[in-house]
Amino acid sequence: MGLQTSLVPCIKNRISRNSPESRGIFLGEIFHFEYGKNTLSCGMAVSTTTSISIRERFQDLDLESALKLVFSARKGIKARLFFEFADSINMPEKRLAELINISSRTIHNYKELQKPLDPVQSEHLLKLISLYGKGEDVFGNLEEFSYWLQKPFWKSKEKPLDWLNTPGGVDLVKDELAHLSHGYAV
DSSP, X not given: OOXXXXXXXXXXXXXXXXXXXXXXXEEEEEEEEEXXXXXXXXXXXXXXXXXXXXXXXXXXXXXXXXXXXXXXXXXXXXXXXHHHHHHHTTOOHHHHHHHTTOOHHXXXXXXXXXXXXXXXXXXXXXXXXXXXXXXXXHHSSHHHHHHHHHSOXXXXXXXXXXXXXXXXXXXXXXXXXXXXXXXXXX
């Protein structure tokens, strides 16, 4: 008994190339593998969308200058920025709220009331946004930077993420990123 297999390209794609569902998706060939009475259909779809970098997403904020960051923080930033940032770094809102020392309920109330964050929380959030932008630059993407934040420092049990609950801790982690970007071991 011989084994016969045929590879037949499928003419009909389940999603047309111009449909709304296919936006950002490259539809590759769909194949049928036939073996006797059994048929296995498979296809390949590759995403062609690129994620927007932190720097691009928050380009309206001038985070390179410490002085401008402080002036922005003193005015108070809108709570909506908190939610945009949490979404962009794939961090649960509750975890980000803990980092800037505010309850998740309070931040939701601020959003509903369109109340700005107080200056200390605003500064902390702006520093986190700046840090993630720098981390994305150093590591090439947010996933690698987030992974690095979870890893303990050399000969230490502390992780960089543990330091992010104070503005000074954010500054220390940013200094460590600067060392990494210049080739120093951390």
